[in-house]
Amino acid sequence: MPKLKSRLRSGGRQARRAMLVAAAASMAAASFVAVSSARADTTDILLEQLRAKGILSPHEFHKLKLRHEHEKAAMYRRAGPPGGVIVKGPAPEYVTVCPKHICMRVGQVDVSLSGDLVFGGVETFGAHGTNNTILGGLAGAGANGSNQSYNSIQAGLLPSAIVLSLSTHQMGYDLGFTIGAYTGGSNIAPNGANANGGGSPIALGTPGIDLRQIFGTVGTPTFGTVKIGRDLGLFGSDAILNDATLLGMGSPLTTGTPGNTTLGRIGVGYVYADWIPQVTYTTPDMNGFTASIGAFTPLHAAAFGAGALDGVYTGQDVPMVQGQLKWKGAVGPGAKLTLSADGVWQHHAFDLATGSAGAIGGANDVDSWGIDGFGKVDIAGFSLVGYGYYGKGLGTTGLFYDSFDTFGNARQSYGGYVQGSYTFNKFTLGASWGVSGLKATSGDYALSPVLASELVKWNESVVGFARYQLTTWMALQGEYVHTWSTNQMGQVTYNDALWLGTAWFF
Secondary structure, three states, rough: OOHHHHHHHHHHHHHHHHHHHHHHHHHHHHHHOOOOOOOOHHHHHHHHHHHOOOOOOOHHHHHHHHHHHHHHHHHHHOOOOOOOOOOOOOOEEEEEEOOEEHHHHHHEEEEEEEEEEEEEEEEEEEOOOOOOOOOOOOOOOHHHHHHHHEEEEEEOOEEEEEEEEEEEEEEEEEEEEEEEEEEEEEEEEOOOOHHHEEEEEOOOOEEOOOOEEEEEEEEOOOOOEEEEEEEOOOOOOHHHHOOOOOOOOEEOOOOOOOOOOOOOOOOOOOOOOOEEEEEEEOOOOOOOOEEEEEEEOOOEEEOOOOOHHHHHHOEOOOOOOEEEEEEEEEEOEEEEEEEEEEEEEEEEOOOOOHOEEOOOOOOOOOEEEEEEEEEEEEEEOEEEEEEEEEEEEEOOOOEEEEEEEOOEEEOEEEEEEEEEEEEEOOOOEEEEEEEEEEEEHHHHHOOOOOHHHHEEEEEEEEEEEEEEOOOEEEEEEEEEEEEEEEEEEOOEEEEEEEEEEEEEEO
């Protein structure tokens, strides 16, 4: 009898599952009778929900999805896409405005075009304390922290961009391809940083084209996704993506010779995540939780502001490794929470053939590492962000900048930022404070007590901002920014800046 009851229960579950699958298939066919000018497809949403609840297996989902796409294609050939435009030929091709970008369906390939425009006027007022030498200091708008005031019309933290993405489903795999071209719009004097080189405000100049993003993805709903190509790194990614100055300016750096972008909170709250060639695996979403790990092109441990104090390591025989743990979900009515933690590690080797310098009787092989934590809560129009990081040999401003002394001793890096904002109607008001610190080593003082005392200890800033969402695409943002730098002996340089600009996203 127990076995009979078990079989009956199992049979009941299978029957109910079969009925749901059949119902989904019937709705997929019936939905075409009611196709209107709406762009959203109810059947696609239903299939996604049935898969998410586990009612449809991955095989059943992809089978029904493919059938649904074929039926849509047949209908478009007969009646045309929403809007009444008749499409001739075997493949349905139509252009429509998606919620935040422009998209096109070509056969079984989804094509989307998105982009942004971030431009504004900057007035940076004369820096104070310019007689103080701060190696690696970020306060100042012109060369050597000049006390001259400067003005420019330029890009903010985020350069303007056009991004093309393709996605399709083939033989059970979800495939994607993305390429993004970015530009700050200001004349550039190329150097080792290429489009991120110094500005060159002279006639007949041209801006740099920054092809910072090109990658492909392959995956399945049950396996997860593998990304290969160049994209934003994992370490510190949530810090910059949730920085409110991404829509504005933050710390300006060089208004006198505007470059590709401003700093935002790069070097004054976090180390730049950067766009790095990588192979990264991300798990499927498990009730809001995801994990990612990747192998990245290793970067040099380079001199930035410390100059003669720096050990430069240019030999890398293994990839950089980065990882991320992340959870995102609702924690109550109208309340959302995001938590993440990242890690980064890289091995460096002393290699004269590729430009290494320093290591005077010191280490020829060194390691860099860093960890961070991020949290964001959104509730009833309020948004609060907190971020912090710590590392050794991590560097400051950019990954592994000023990270080691000439003896191979790793400098300690630390910092973070807090940010709060409130959105009502179309207005957002907010403020943030952040700091990035670097600790001089005993080797720095042994080499040169004077230079060690002048090495930057902290770069800090306070930002107040106001934003008005004029249209779905266009926002206006104003900022007032106070940035100051402190060296190891406590001397300070500071400056103030005003930004009035616009950010467009489509």
